[in-house]
Amino acid sequence: MVDFGGWDMPIQYRGILAEHAAVRNAVGVFDLSHMGRLFVRGQGATDLVQALTTNDVSRLAPGRAQYSLICDDDGRILDDVIVYNLEDQMLVVVNASNREKILAWIEQVRAGALAGIDADIHDATFETAMIGFQGPESARLLQEIVSVPLDNLRYYAAMAGTLLDRSALIARTGYTGEDGFEVIVSAADGPWVWDTLLEPRGGVEPTACGLGARDTLRLEMGMALYGHEIDETRNPYQAGLGRVVKLAKGAFVGHDALAVISEQGLDLKLAAFELTAGGVPRQGYPVLVNGKTAGQVTSGNVSPSLNKPIGMAYVPAAAAEIGTEIAIEIRGRAVPAKIVSLPFYEHRTRRSATSGTSRG
Amino acid sequence: MDPTDRRYTVEHEWVLLEGDTALVGITSFAQDQLGDVVYVELPKVGDKVEAMKPFGVIESVKTASDLFAPVTGTITEVNQRVMTEPQLVNDAPYQDGWLIKVKPDNLADVDSLLTAEQYGDHVSNS
Numbered sequence: 001m002v003d004f005g006g007w008d009m010p011i012q013y014r015g016i017l018a019e020h021a022a023v024r025n026a027v028g029v030f031d032l033s034h035m036g037r038l039f040v041r042g043q044g045a046t047d048l049v050q051a052l053t054t055n056d057v058s059r060l061a062p063g064r065a066q067y068s069l070i071c072d073d074d075g076r077i078l079d080d081v082i083v084y085n086l087e088d089q090m091l092v093v094v095n096a097s098n099r100e101k102i103l104a105w106i107e108q109v110r111a112g113a114l115a116g117i118d119a120d121i122h123d124a125t126f127e128t129a130m131i132g133f134q135g136p137e138s139a140r141l142l143q144e145i146v147s148v149p150l151d152n153l154r155y156y157a158a159m160a161g162t163l164l165d166r167s168a169l170i171a172r173t174g175y176t177g178e179d180g181f182e183v184i185v186s187a188a189d190g191p192w193v194w195d196t197l198l199e200p201r202g203g204v205e206p207t208a209c210g211l212g213a214r215d216t217l218r219l220e221m222g223m224a225l226y227g228h229e230i231d232e233t234r235n236p237y238q239a240g241l242g243r244v245v246k247l248a249k250g251a252f253v254g255h256d257a258l259a260v261i262s263e264q265g266l267d268l269k270l271a272a273f274e275l276t277a278g279g280v281p282r283q284g285y286p287v288l289v290n291g292k293t294a295g296q297v298t299s300g301n302v303s304p305s306l307n308k309p310i311g312m313a314y315v316p317a318a319a320a321e322i323g324t325e326i327a328i329e330i331r332g333r334a335v336p337a338k339i340v341s342l343p344f345y346e347h348r349t350r351r352s353a354t355s356g357t358s359r360g
Numbered sequence: 361m362d363p364t365d366r367r368y369t370v371e372h373e374w375v376l377l378e379g380d381t382a383l384v385g386i387t388s389f390a391q392d393q394l395g396d397v398v399y400v401e402l403p404k405v406g407d408k409v410e411a412m413k414p415f416g417v418i419e420s421v422k423t424a425s426d427l428f429a430p431v432t433g434t435i436t437e438v439n440q441r442v443m444t445e446p447q448l449v450n451d452a453p454y455q456d457g458w459l460i461k462v463k464p465d466n467l468a469d470v471d472s473l474l475t476a477e478q479y480g481d482h483v484s485n486s
Contacts, residue, residue, distance in 0.1 A: 011395075011422060012395060012422075015395055015396055016395055016421040016422065017396040018420065037400060137369075180397050198416075212395070212421060212422055251396075278399060278401075279399065280399045280419040280424065282399060282424065301398075301421060302398035302399060302419075302421065304421070309399075311448075331417065
C-alpha cells in the first residue's frame with residue numbers, strides 16, 4: 001500500500017505485468033474511488049463549468065463526456081478533468097491529489113471573477129465509489145449485469161441505470177487505451193460492486209489492478225498523468241493538450257493568458273521517446289540533446305505490451321521532431337534514445353465520436 | 361525457509377560457494393518486494409567488487425534498486441540469460457536467476473555472512 005493523494009492504494013495485487021496483460025487481453029478491475037467526484041448543480045451549472053475549464057462545454061451533449069483542463073489565470077494547469085453532462089447536472093472528475101486544491105480554487109474564483117453564477121458544487125467523493133472495468137472483454141461481461149444497452153453507449157458517453165439491483169452511472173471512459181467502463185455507485189454499494197465485477201463470468205476471470213498497471217497502461221497510450229506530464233509549471237500547449245483549449249468559446253479562467261501563449265513559439269514540448277539501448281527511463285532523469293542536458297523525463301518504464309523502454313519528456317521544441325536522436329542520462333550514463341510518435345501502443349477504444357484524450 | 365546451502369546479506373543477496381567461486385543472486389523475498397523484474401545492469405568479467413558496495417542495479421516495473429556485493433573479489437562470470445530474460449530473477453531467484461560469479465579475495469568472508477536462519481529472522485524483523 002502507498003499513500004496516493006491521501007488514499008491508501010495498492011501498487012499491485014497479483015503483479016503489475018499480469019494485471020497489465022489482463023487489461024490488454026481480457027478485463028481488469030480498478031478501484032478509482034480516490035478520484036474526486038464533484039457534481040455541479042443549478043441553473044448556472046453549465047456556465048460555471050464552462051468558465052472553469054478550457055474545453056467547450058456548450059458542445060457537450062447530454063449523456064456525453066469530455067476531457068478538459070482547469071487552468072489558473074496564467075494558463076498553468078491546475079488539473080486535468082473529465083466533465084460529464086448528466087442532463088440535470090454536470091459531473092467533474094478531478095485527480096485525487098488535486099481535489100482539495102480545486103475545491104478551494106473554485107471557491108476563490110467564485111468570490112471574484114465568477115461571482116453571480118447560480119450553481120452549487122457538491123463534493124460526492126466520499127459518498128460514492130468509482131470502479132473501472134477495462135479491457136476487450138469488458139463490454140461482453142458487463143452487459144450481463146447492467147441494464148444499460150452497452151451497444152448504444154458510445155466512447156465518452158454515460159448513462160444512468162442499474163448494476164444487478166443497484167443504481168449505477170455507467171460511463172464508457174477509461175485510462176487504458178482499451179474499450180472499457182467506469183462505474184459510479186454509492187459508497188455503501190462500492191465493496192459489493194467491486195466483488196461483483198471481479199466474479200468470473202462468460203469464461204473470463206477479471207483481474208484486480210493496482211496503481212502500477214494503471215500507470216503502465218496509460219503510459220503506453222501517452223496519456224498525461226498529473227504530477228508527471230502536467231502540473232502548475234506547465235501550460236496546455238507545452239503538454240500537447242492545445243486541442244482541449246477552445247479559445248473561441250469565449251471567456252474562461254486563463255483564456256487571455258492562453259491566447260497569448262498560443263501565439264508564442266514553445267520553448268519546451270512534451271515528446272515521446274524510446275530507448276535504443278538497455279535501461280529503464282524514470283521520472284526526473286535528464287534528457288541530453290547533442291550531449292547537453294536539455295530536458296527531463298516525466299514518465300518512463302519498460303512497456304509491458306511492447307517489451308521495450310519507453311517514456312515521455314519535456315525537450316526543446318526543436319528536438320521534439322519524430323526521429324530526433326537524444327539520450328537519457330541514467331545513473332550518469334547517456335543511453336541513446338529517439339523521439340517517436342504517440343501512442344506507443346494502438347488504441348482499441350470505441351472512439352466513434354471522441355472529444356479528446358481519454359483519462360480516468 | 362530459504363535454502364540452507366548458502367549465505368545471505370542484510371541487503372537480500374545470497375551467496376553460494378562453488379569451489380573457490382561465489383555464485384551471487386537476490387533472495388526470493390527481494391524479488392517479491394521488487395515485483396516484475398524488467399532490467400538488470402551488471403558489471404563485466406574482470407571488474408572488482410567490494411563487500412557491501414553496489415555492483416549493479418536491478419529494475420522492476422515498480423522501482424530501481426542497487427545490488428550489493430556480499431564479498432570483495434573479482435567477477436569471473438555474468439549471467440547473460442538474465443540480461444535478456446530478467447523475469448528469471450522472479451521465476452527462479454535461487455537457480456537460473458543468479459546474477460554474477462565472484463572469486464572472493466578471501467574465501468572466509470563468506471562464512472561471516474548470515475545463515476538462512478539468521479536471514480529469515482532479519483526478514484521477519486524488517
